[in-house]
Amino acid sequence: MTRSTPHSAATVDRRFLFRTAAAGTLLSSLSATAFAKPKSASSDVVLPTMAQPVPMQDVRLTASPFYDAIEANTKYLTYLSADRFLHNYHKFAGLPVKGEIYGGWESDTIAGEGLGHYLSALSLMYAQTGNPECKARVDYIVDELVKVQAAQGDGYTGAIMRKRKDGSLVDGKEIFPEIMAGDIRSAGFDLNGAWSPFYSLHKLFAGLLDADKFCGNKKAITVAVGFGGYIEKVFNALDDAQTQKMLNCEYGGLNESFAELYSRTKDPRWLVLSERIYDKKVLDPLKAGEDKLANFHANTQVPKLIALARLYELTGKPEDARAASFFWERVTEHHSFVIGGNADREYFFEPDTIATHITEQTCESCNTYNMLKLTRHLYSWSPNAAYFDYYERAHLNHILAHQNPKTGMFTYMMPLMSGTAREYSSPDNDFWCCVLSGIESHSKHGDSIYWEQEDTLFVNLFIPSKLNWTAQKAAFELTTKYPYEGHIAFKVSQLSGAKTFTVAVRIPAWAQSATLLVNGKTALASTAKGYALIHRKWRAGDVVTLDLPLTLRFEHTAGDDKVVALLRGPMVMAADLGAASETWQGDAPALVGADLLAGITPVSIEQAVYKTNGIGRPGDMTFKPFYAQYERRNAVYFSKYNDAEWATAQVAYSAEQARLKDEAARSVDVMHLGEMQPERDHNLKSDISYPVVYRGRQGRDARTLGFFSFDMKTQRDGKDVGPLILQATYWGSENNRVFDILVDGVAIAHERLTGRQPGAWIDINYPIPLELTKGKAKVTIKFDPKEGKTAGPVFGVKLFTAAATAGAAT
Incomplete structure (x- = not known):
């Protein structure tokens, strides 16, 4: 689906964004025993050029996680x-x-x-x-x-x-x-x-x-x-x-x-007003087919494209459709994580840099709520199973993971950093945007299972449910334990007499084979855009069955084939690292071996539980469905190595530990911003300032008209130690942050963060003039944002000497 120029909203490739081993597999390439083509080409059925969802009041869910x-x-x-x-x-x-x-x-x-x-x-x-x-x-x-x-x-x-x-x-x-x-x-x-x-x-x-x-x-x-x-x-x-x-x-x-x-x-006044509420800075590049999304707040943008999609449906202006389609393709292929969510700390980043953004601040849940809305619009214009390959991925692995079914509470972010637990809302005292979109998302799990157009019924999601298809005065029941099992049955439960219509069954892009039967016999089916189209005279009691092999596969991140995630069918798998209530410490687990899939064996096929054998580092792991690990810590992404690469990686790790040891020896005082006790110990004062957590590090920022300040020691054993260096840690992708750093009211730096080192932590050193610390046991450090700007976030501050052997000042 990757293109660098605008294209018709009706044009979307079957190739699926997550680069699966099966990506790009069209239905026509399936095993010849999967189904049979009609004998005459004239009997082939044409896929409708548009579709609409079956009204939700005609769909009732039956027993399932949904x-x-x-x-x-x-x-x-x-x-x-x-x-x-x-x-x-x-x-x-x-x-x-x-x-x-x-x-x-x-x-x-x-x-x-x-x-x-x-x-x-x-x-x-x-x-x-x-x-x-x-x-x-x-x-x-x-x-x-x-x-x-x-x-x-x-x-x-x-x-x-x-x-x-x-x-x-x-x-x-x-x-x-x-x-x-x-x-x-x-x-x-x-x-x-x-x-x-x-x-x-x-x-x-x-x-x-x-x-x-x-x-x-x-x-x-x-x-x-x-x-x-x-x-x-x-x-x-x-x-x-x-x-x-x-x-x-x-x-x-x-x-x-x-x-x-x-x-x-x-009333045309509302159309005029709708078209006037148009953000040129964001939307003009998308209409021109340019991906300039990096550093834009993600969930601020998605609704703008949903609006353009709705306007296209009302006015037919092709540029609105092109922008919405281009945005969807760029986000799903180049800015999305394996669970279908996007953004880091709520912001888009540079395309194809997923591997550098696997943090505890990934995948704001509102983003996926809105991306699914946008997907529905695009699909309705031109039905293509590729849209529902994405929809299913995000709906199952992000939205279903978003709510803890035991408590009914919701997450804001869906953290993908190894060892991070999901944090849930409280019933009365949060009401974050993702809580509120959550009460919507979990009120409509049946809204996209079935779609219709004239005499064609689309089966897009395999969620147990009953359907009343008003257009054909027919009733159906879908039964399955999917995605834990690959068998799906779709039965005509009520139908007066015999009627001829088409049932279009989505064959997922990841499926390397599929078996499609009607009443136990090989189905006669045409194929189009990822669907098996069964056109026949139907009677009550007829049953369509679809069997999909739920094999394991690895998918690499967009832009980095050395960082992978494990999937089983549509379901993202994650290593279980223990209870969320227990502390987890350690490095992100890795996978080492020449044939990683061969090193994974089933524990319980029915519950989708697997274990590694000899390929896990620092030890072997048990894999379970990601979405269902509501109260567990887990790992989703893994760096993969062969034996030689792993040995090199360990050497680099040892060198980094040595650097940190030297730095600790030179340290005079350390301030852990965002942590309650250190902030109390260092007499923190602030206004319009907030603690933050990112990539496992705690920090603090200050917004316009605010500040934060704290005291730091400048002596050892009551003696001066010579000139000091103030070191502040920032995330290297921060952009357009402008602030002053003061020591006892004197500015020692005018900082402007401009994304100088994207995707990495940076430590910036600020020498402190000796006269500001000489003879003092402590000083007050202040971060002061310029009007309209933010200071930080700052993820820790250190005061240290110029060398480990530094002695008293003379």
Whole structure:
């Protein structure tokens, strides 16, 4: 799928991004015994040129891990309180509040986002399960928003907050008159003191649209139209340059919502507004077929392409389709990890550098939630199994891993660094974006199993379920233990008489062979774009069976064939490194040998458990499905070596240990930023500063108008030790960070991080003038960002002498 120029949205290669041993294998190359071609070419069936998902209310899941996720999410949705999400909406409209505000992000300036997601999740869950409690809550929330909007009096229906310079939190509505007057201030995620306000407002729009679509609540559209009018006034007050300045701040899929509002109301004003919410800096290069994604916040961008996809469906402008398709291909092939997720610390990095970004900050879950949405759009324009090869990968290995089914709680990042445990949300005091997209993701596991177009039914995901295909007045049941077993049965459970139609079964790209039968006999099937097309006269009781061999294979990372991951069918496997509750220390495990697959044997085929025999370093390992290791530490990626390469790697490791030993001998004081006790011991002071963890290292940053400072010792045994060097550790890919470093109020460095060494840790030394430390037992170090910039993150600070033998100053 790699191309350097724009191309038609209908053109997508079968070659799958993760470079499997089977990648590029077309159905026609399967074993001749897999199925039989129709005798006459004239009887071949043409794959439809477009498709639409079967309505989710016609699909019901049966027992499987996906069903368990739906059940756990239902419990959480009914535990949550609509009135607590409505707190700010009521408060800022001057209405009595009915519930205490939630903690976490809901108590920050992005407040109000949660209600929109909650509306969407309830609406989706109603469609997925028919649960009447979900619909009742949707109707209640919409009724309350009608009251809020009436009390506001101008269409506004928001709950965002704003932090004033004195630190007080107030109604965020007050930023909009400033913006309309041309006073626009943003460093990327803040807008005049509010945190991504249009992002938060978009989620409410999306929730209202879902309430209409899935629950038939027409009042929701009325509220959306009124609120849209308020936002329209804000944009109408700005010229193009001011609009682009405002759009530097994350705005979610606000343009998608207005495109959809146009689709529902046919009022052209919403289409005009949707097309105006267009970030030229990001989207123009994509329309030109240029991958300039590195250093852009990933989840800020994906909704922009979803919006272009929706606009293409409404206007037919080919450049919108080209941009969406190009983006999807670049992300899935060149910026994605083996589980289908993308980004490191929420940001895209240079293409084909996956191996240098395997950290505990990989794969923000919202990114995959949105990439799956984008995939659905592209697939609907031109059905091709390649889209669902990706969709299945990400849906199984990332989204299903995202929620702990025991607790119903969610991860923010999906860490892929060896030994890292998943960190889950709490029920009442987090409400990160990935919690909120999570309650949506786990309300709709049946939304993409089946697609349809005229007399063709597509079977794209092998998830146990029952289907009512309204178009043919037919019912089906899919039964399987896939992906633990490779046998899938798809039965016509109800059908009046006999009917002729086509069942298009996806044959995964990783499958080196497949056996397709109808009623126990070799199926007559045409092939197209990764599908087996069975066109016949069907009767109740007919059964299609598909058998796929779930063999092990290694996939290398994009750009580095020495770093690999192990898969079994669609399922990513991971080495089990112990319980998440226990500390894990050690180097990332490696694999050493000439034939690695030969060194892996099954422990339990049924549970997909395997072990290595003699090829693991520092010892052999047990592999289990990655997604299901909810409360385990694991390893997903492995450097692979032959015996000679392994010996060389060990020598390099020893040299690095010697360097660290010398550095320790010269050390006077060390500050472990981001760690509670060291920060207390060093008298840390800060404002608008946050601890961070990245690649196993803890650190701290300071945002614009903030700072952090701390004390460090400058003497040994009460004596000066001569000139000192301050060493700060940064991640070498950091870009556009500008700050001063001060010692006792005197600037010793004006630092600008410009991505000087991508993909590596860097230690930068700052000599301290002797007069700043002479005769002092300690000094105060301060990191002070320039306005609109960030200081750091800084992952540790050391004070050390110029040489290990340094003595007292003279």
